[in-house]
Amino acid sequence: MVLVSTRNPLNMGAVARAMSNFGVFHLRVVDPYEVAFRRAKSAVGASELLANAEEFSSVADAVADCALVVGTTAVGPREVQHPVRSLEDGARVIRRKLAPAKVALLFGSEKYGLSNNDMSHCHWLMRIPTRAEHRSMNLGQAAAICLYELVRKGRPGGPIERKPVANAAEVERITTVLFDVLRFTRYWNPGSSKSTEEKVRRLIRRLHLEKGDAEVLLGMLRQVLWKVNVDSKK
Amino acid sequence: MVLVSTRNPLNMGAVARAMSNFGVFHLRVVDPYEVAFRRAKSAVGASELLANAEEFSSVADAVADCALVVGTTAVGPREVQHPVRSLEDGARVIRRKLAPAKVALLFGSEKYGLSNNDMSHCHWLMRIPTRAEHRSMNLGQAAAICLYELVRKGRPGGPIERKPVANAAEVERITTVLFDVLRFTRYWNPGSSKSTEEKVRRLIRRLHLEKGDAEVLLGMLRQVLWKVNVDSKK
Numbered sequence: 001m002v003l004v005s006t007r008n009p010l011n012m013g014a015v016a017r018a019m020s021n022f023g024v025f026h027l028r029v030v031d032p033y034e035v036a037f038r039r040a041k042s043a044v045g046a047s048e049l050l051a052n053a054e055e056f057s058s059v060a061d062a063v064a065d066c067a068l069v070v071g072t073t074a075v076g077p078r079e080v081q082h083p084v085r086s087l088e089d090g091a092r093v094i095r096r097k098l099a100p101a102k103v104a105l106l107f108g109s110e111k112y113g114l115s116n117n118d119m120s121h122c123h124w125l126m127r128i129p130t131r132a133e134h135r136s137m138n139l140g141q142a143a144a145i146c147l148y149e150l151v152r153k154g155r156p157g158g159p160i161e162r163k164p165v166a167n168a169a170e171v172e173r174i175t176t177v178l179f180d181v182l183r184f185t186r187y188w189n190p191g192s193s194k195s196t197e198e199k200v201r202r203l204i205r206r207l208h209l210e211k212g213d214a215e216v217l218l219g220m221l222r223q224v225l226w227k228v229n230v231d232s233k234k
Numbered sequence: 235m236v237l238v239s240t241r242n243p244l245n246m247g248a249v250a251r252a253m254s255n256f257g258v259f260h261l262r263v264v265d266p267y268e269v270a271f272r273r274a275k276s277a278v279g280a281s282e283l284l285a286n287a288e289e290f291s292s293v294a295d296a297v298a299d300c301a302l303v304v305g306t307t308a309v310g311p312r313e314v315q316h317p318v319r320s321l322e323d324g325a326r327v328i329r330r331k332l333a334p335a336k337v338a339l340l341f342g343s344e345k346y347g348l349s350n351n352d353m354s355h356c357h358w359l360m361r362i363p364t365r366a367e368h369r370s371m372n373l374g375q376a377a378a379i380c381l382y383e384l385v386r387k388g389r390p391g392g393p394i395e396r397k398p399v400a401n402a403a404e405v406e407r408i409t410t411v412l413f414d415v416l417r418f419t420r421y422w423n424p425g426s427s428k429s430t431e432e433k434v435r436r437l438i439r440r441l442h443l444e445k446g447d448a449e450v451l452l453g454m455l456r457q458v459l460w461k462v463n464v465d466s467k468k
Binding site: 010014017018020021022023088128129130131134135136137138140141142144145148149151152178181182184185186187200203206207208209210213216217219220223224226227228231232 | 244248251252254255256257322362363364365368369370371372374375376378379382383385386412415416418419420421434437440441442443444447450451453454457458460461462465466
């Protein structure tokens with residue numbers, strides 16, 4: 001579980017408690033409101049789980065070692081750029097992945113949810129099927145429902161054999177080298193906007209790169225970057 | 235939803251919010267801690283649902299007009315006198331009943347849960363499958379999970395909506411431009427073998443490119459090729 005920019009210590013505590021209820025023990029926080037984080041950690045009855053929460057300054061760092069990054073959203077598929085799965089479908093996909101690889105589940109701030117930039121690090125989004133007239137859930141409750149659904153016993157039937165997929169750090173490395181290539185080759189104008197970067201970041205995630213393929217592509221991109229660099233200095 | 239002897243106004247508010255999220259509107263409270271109930275009702279942002287909550291002095295009165303009364307418990311079947319269903323099974327039974335008749339779902343106090351007397355009004359009990367080492371859930375979270383499961387649609391939802399994928403011609407166009415790029419940048423030696431080409435061709439197919447993404451990638455590759463070409467002629 002990754003909490004991004006959470007502000008309310010009670011919510012952090014509630015998430016930690018639900019995690020303990022359902023046997024999920026790794027909590028990471030990104031850019032938390034400092035006072036809230038300290039208060040949550042020192043609250044009476046605060047769990048070991050909360051005390052051991054790891055703090056990161058960016059989503060990229062927090063999900064670096066994860067093979068699948070899933071965001072949560074209260075809004076419908078038409079309002080976001082990402083594929084959106086229902087919690088039930090999404091949880092089924094995550095359960096299939098979980099055994100061999102780390103999966104990050106991201107929750108945004110109480111007020112704004114995940115930003116577009118946060119989401120650009122996600123492979124897809126998951127939505128709890130709340131009523132259209134009152135979509136936005138309390139953070140602690142939303143987390144509890146996701147955890148409940150995630151630990152639900154799966155249907156019988158063996159997992160599908162898959163090649164190991166690239167983790168988020170490997171995918172992000174490709175992304176940043178590609179950004180350099182796009183700048184050097186003037187595919188991007190010097191002042192290219194944040195949203196253009198986010199579009200490309202999302203595109204790269206949609207490729208669901210296998211580990212081996214990610215290495216090959218990174219090698220290609222580095223070679224391109226080197227060549228463009230050398231030539232432009234002639 | 236029937237809350238019995240709830241003490242914390244925040245929990246009452248949380249239950250009401252989750253009810254609104256999932257479209258369940260009748261809240262009844264039995265013997266609430268008076269201060270908590272008044273505080274919850276008058277809280278900023280307290281819902282209409284909470285304002286309309288009905289107050290009763292006994293469980294018997296609160297469930298009088300219900301055809302099915304279900305209690306919730308954190309403990310296992312061996313510790314109570316009642317039949318205990320998992321939430322998933324119980325919710326299925328409740329969904330079958332709900333259409334023609336009123337069903338009451340009881341939650342006990344934060345500290346002690348439902349008393350034996352409260353339970354004696356129940357047809358059976360329902361349990362959320364938490365970890366044996368940490369069974370007891372926060373009231374607001376437990377209620378949210380029950381509501382989520384109760385309004386669950388019988389069948390799993392439809393598959394994720396997919397964008398149209400690139401056809402073979404579009405994928406092959408990307409492949410050939412990439413081949414040129416790899417030659418120009420000396421990623422490949424002049425005499426690179428057929429099998430090397432095939433490896434890259436397979437890799438590109440494994441990406442399962444969407445149509446739109448294929449166009450974007452082709453544009454990037456053409457720009458790289460143009461730049462490498464121009465520079466090498468300097």
